[in-house]
Amino acid sequence: MAWRFALMIDPAAPGDPRGSFAETFTVIDPAAPALSVGELSTQRGDGIFESIGVVDGHPQEVTAHLERLVHSARLCDLPEPHVAQWREAVAAAAAACGPGESVVKLILSRGVEHGPAPTAWVTAAPAADFAAVREHGVRVVTLDRGYALDVPARAPWLLLGAKTLSYAVNMAALREAKRRGADDAIFTTSDGYVLEAPTASLILRRGDTFVTPAPNGGILHGTTQLSLFAHLEEQGYATAYATIPVSDLATADAAWLVSSVRLAAPIAAIDGAGLAVDRAFTASVNRYLLSPRD
Numbered sequence: 001m002a003w004r005f006a007l008m009i010d011p012a013a014p015g016d017p018r019g020s021f022a023e024t025f026t027v028i029d030p031a032a033p034a035l036s037v038g039e040l041s042t043q044r045g046d047g048i049f050e051s052i053g054v055v056d057g058h059p060q061e062v063t064a065h066l067e068r069l070v071h072s073a074r075l076c077d078l079p080e081p082h083v084a085q086w087r088e089a090v091a092a093a094a095a096a097c098g099p100g101e102s103v104v105k106l107i108l109s110r111g112v113e114h115g116p117a118p119t120a121w122v123t124a125a126p127a128a129d130f131a132a133v134r135e136h137g138v139r140v141v142t143l144d145r146g147y148a149l150d151v152p153a154r155a156p157w158l159l160l161g162a163k164t165l166s167y168a169v170n171m172a173a174l175r176e177a178k179r180r181g182a183d184d185a186i187f188t189t190s191d192g193y194v195l196e197a198p199t200a201s202l203i204l205r206r207g208d209t210f211v212t213p214a215p216n217g218g219i220l221h222g223t224t225q226l227s228l229f230a231h232l233e234e235q236g237y238a239t240a241y242a243t244i245p246v247s248d249l250a251t252a253d254a255a256w257l258v259s260s261v262r263l264a265a266p267i268a269a270i271d272g273a274g275l276a277v278d279r280a281f282t283a284s285v286n287r288y289l290l291s292p293r294d
Helices: 040-044 062-075 083-095 131-136 168-179 223-234 246-251 279-290
Strands: 005-009 025-028 047-055 101-109 119-126 138-144 184-188 201-206 209-213 238-242 254-259 263-270
Touching: 005 083, 025 083, 040 101, 047 062, 047 083, 062 083, 062 101, 062 223, 083 101, 083 119, 131 263, 131 279, 138 168, 168 184, 201 223, 201 246, 209 223, 223 238, 223 254, 223 263, 223 279, 254 279, 263 279
Parallel strands: 138 184, 138 263, 209 238
Antiparallel strands: 005 025, 005 119, 047 101, 101 119, 201 209, 201 254, 254 263
């Protein structure tokens, strides 16, 4: 990935009243070393992040991403991010993106071990080309996430539902999916319910109703899924959150993986069984997702 821009943030306290936070930013060379060897984000994955899609310089759904950043910080006992400061940093990164699709990443780490403060930074880079998967779809396999549906409520220390830097399991799942001849995966619970993909939310269509798994199983509430549901409701469709048995995947009329940068990728097959791909509808959904969204 060719980084275009990076800046370090000196995190402000939540109640900091200043009108501009420019003096808390340090623009750095994105190709140069910037982190200490004692940095806990790299040693332990001890931190949180957000990836914001940028289209022609416009950062998408910034408020929703910042709300989720605050939520993740709370779950991880990290200092509360100053929303106005991070919003200003996002604007600075997006201004460096130029035309086309890009991605701005926000990272808040616990900092250096035994250090006095967290580490925070923002980067910007061109997005990968997802045109083919948006049109033709992805093949997925179901993978057991290794816990029952009620575990997140019983064990909040597992941080299920926080967008943490600890993505080793997610990346291992994608590698396993490719070993099985697929492009992506859908996590399931050990007691047979659907969760989400390693880096995306899942949406199923049944007639004129669009359903996503209820966020009660440690699911990361997707910003793109929320935006798309609002759009679908405006178009007259029904939307719902539900506890979905794995067996229901095979009976869906259509399905998509949705995320901030890939946008809506139709699912063409689940565990080797083909699923109808509505290219025209998917194209209309992606036109909406590529339009400016705040």
